[in-house]
Amino acid sequence: MKSRLKILRAERDWSQAQLAEALGVSRQTINAIETGKYDPSLPLAFKMAKLFESSIEDIFIPDDG
Amino acid sequence: MKIEERRSLGNDETKTIIMTAVTGGAFGLLYGYGFEISLWLGVLIGVLFGIAIGFRISKRPPRMEYPMAMFRRIMLAATFLLLTSFGYSYLLDQNLSQTQQYWVAALPLLGWLLFVVSIGLAIASLDELQRRIQTEAIAIGFAGTAIFVGGYALFQFAGLSDVNVGLVLLAMSVFWLAGKLWTLWRYR
Numbered sequence: 001m002k003s004r005l006k007i008l009r010a011e012r013d014w015s016q017a018q019l020a021e022a023l024g025v026s027r028q029t030i031n032a033i034e035t036g037k038y039d040p041s042l043p044l045a046f047k048m049a050k051l052f053e054s055s056i057e058d059i060f061i062p063d064d065g
Numbered sequence: 066m067k068i069e070e071r072r073s074l075g076n077d078e079t080k081t082i083i084m085t086a087v088t089g090g091a092f093g094l095l096y097g098y099g100f101e102i103s104l105w106l107g108v109l110i111g112v113l114f115g116i117a118i119g120f121r122i123s124k125r126p127p128r129m130e131y132p133m134a135m136f137r138r139i140m141l142a143a144t145f146l147l148l149t150s151f152g153y154s155y156l157l158d159q160n161l162s163q164t165q166q167y168w169v170a171a172l173p174l175l176g177w178l179l180f181v182v183s184i185g186l187a188i189a190s191l192d193e194l195q196r197r198i199q200t201e202a203i204a205i206g207f208a209g210t211a212i213f214v215g216g217y218a219l220f221q222f223a224g225l226s227d228v229n230v231g232l233v234l235l236a237m238s239v240f241w242l243a244g245k246l247w248t249l250w251r252y253r
Contacts, residue, residue, distance in 0.1 A: 028195070029195070031253075032253075037252050044193060
């Protein structure tokens with residue numbers, strides 16, 4: 001699964017560490033999601049959507065989509 | 066940094082150093098007894114080692130994703146495990162009846178239980194990716210140990226000496242570490 005997390009983060013000028021703190025996860029988790037190595041759980045995806053004031057579909061793009 | 070914050074950090078460092086010193090002392094006590102050197106010397110070396118490690122960890126914390134309090138809880142459980150192991154070795158050397166020896170043999174199990182629970186709590190406090198990394202590392206550690214023990218049994222039939230519990234624990238630690246490094250690399 002691809003994500004627009006890096007773009008959304010850059011738009012707000014946030015570092016990975018700042019985003020990680022806002023979401024209550026480690027910086028490594030943010031990095032793994034951004035590089036597509038890890039797909040977040042549904043609760044974390046909802047948390048991200050709430051933080052970026054968008055929908056989950058706006059942040060995550062399925063590989064076949 | 067505010068004065069209050071700095072003071073709280075200072076307290077945290079002191080607590081960590083004290084805890085590692087206590088764990089080091091317990092380790093020294095057990096090894097001093099096991100290797101039949103002076104108990105006081107064992108404790109002293111252990112405490113000094115513990116202080117050095119605690120100082121190093123406090124000044125340059127490792128990349129742990131859980132707070133120092135969790136680390137101290139693990140150290141406390143490890144201390145209890147080491148003390149129960151010492152109690153086990155010491156009491157078994159006394160002239161106890163067979164029934165008493167069985168009760169004494171169960172003593173380190175309490176320490177192991179507490180240690181495993183403290184590790185479990187630490188894993189539960191991690192975020193989802195860290196928890197996955199730890200779980201996969203434990204699974205690799207478990208599978209690796211099973212293969213090691215099974216393989217060793219085959220060599221045992223061919224005449225190798227009986228498997229030692231210490232060797233099994235060492236194999237478990239090595240496979241867990243290898244599993245952790247592998248999963249860390251995968252999600253790097």
